[in-house]
Amino acid sequence: MRKRWSKQHILDAAVELLSGSEGYDSFSMRKLAAELGTDSSSLYRHFRNRAELMLAIVDHVLVQAMHGYRREGPWRARLLDLTLRSWDAYAALPQLAKDTSHYPGSGPGSQLVIEETLQALSDAGVPEERIPEWYHRLVTLAVSLISAHAAGxxxxxxxxxxxxxxxxxxxxxxxxxxxxxxxxxxxxxxxxGFTRESFLATMELVLDAVPARQDPLSHRTAASG
Structure with missing residues (x-):
């Protein structure tokens, strides 16, 4: 009897397959089904097409990246933590990361990252009307740098x-x-090209320009370990 895989198990297997030597370019519903020992129809019960599956994978990676995150410490440290979690999560998945801008997350992982970024900007004392603007700047820069590094x-x-x-x-x-x-x-x-260290330094420069009214307790110390 053919086994029916859960959505969680399918996403775990997809990440495993994407981290392999063949990577993103050869990734398909058929190959993923074969990896699971089933056929594509089992996947279509959860995902209508490859694009929907990719959206779910991106969000799944973010969920894993945010595991253990706590809303603690200065706003600046929290923003750096958020961006470095994304960098580290995609470091092992360069083929997926280079196209993350094509697949904006659409689930709980994305919601959590957005929520915590907005909360950190609010806690920084950024004027309320400017928080969406600065959210967009930070996320656009982080995604662009992660994608550029991954492409290389x-x-x-x-x-x-x-x-x-x-x-x-x-x-x-x-x-x-x-x-x-x-x-x-x-x-x-x-x-x-960007290393983790140069990515961090670039994000630090942008955070210097955030119109914050609350000074972080420890300037330029976040994520240094």
Whole structure:
């Protein structure tokens, strides 16, 4: 008798499959069903199509990322915690993360992230009429950086090496007469890409500009461990 899998089990299996070597580009309802030892009809009882499944996976990843989160500490520390939880959650799923902007979450994980971001901005003393604006800025930046990093990681070592070679050719081969600054700094600049540390530093810069009325108790200490 064919086993009927729960929605939770299907999502867990989907994340496992997406973290494998073949990744997102070859991901399909058929392959997921085969991984579960069933057929696609079992999945369609829970998800109407692949797009709906992807929405649920994105939200499922956020639910896992928010496990153990507490609304404690300064607003700035909480916002950094929220963004780093998302970064870490998608670090193991670059093929999915590079397309997260195509699949905005639509479930409890997304609701929790949005709620806690708005609450932190409110606790910071941001004027009420400006909270939606700053929510949008923070989330747009975080998703963009996570997606950009994931796209680079998902391209594979050969493609990354080729891009690095092209970048070095451009920077080290600059004519000082035409591009004096590039020639001067060329050996010290890196191609576009983000590590966890540079992601954190970028988010810190944006948080410096938040029109907060309440100072965090410990400035620039969140998530440093």
């Amino acid at each position: 990681q998902a391209s594979g070592p050969t493609e990354r090496k080729r891009r690095m070679e092209n970048f070095r050719l451009i920077t080290l081969g600059a004519d000082p007469a035409d591009h004096p600054a590039l020639a001067h700094y060329g050996r010290r600049i890196e191609p576009i």
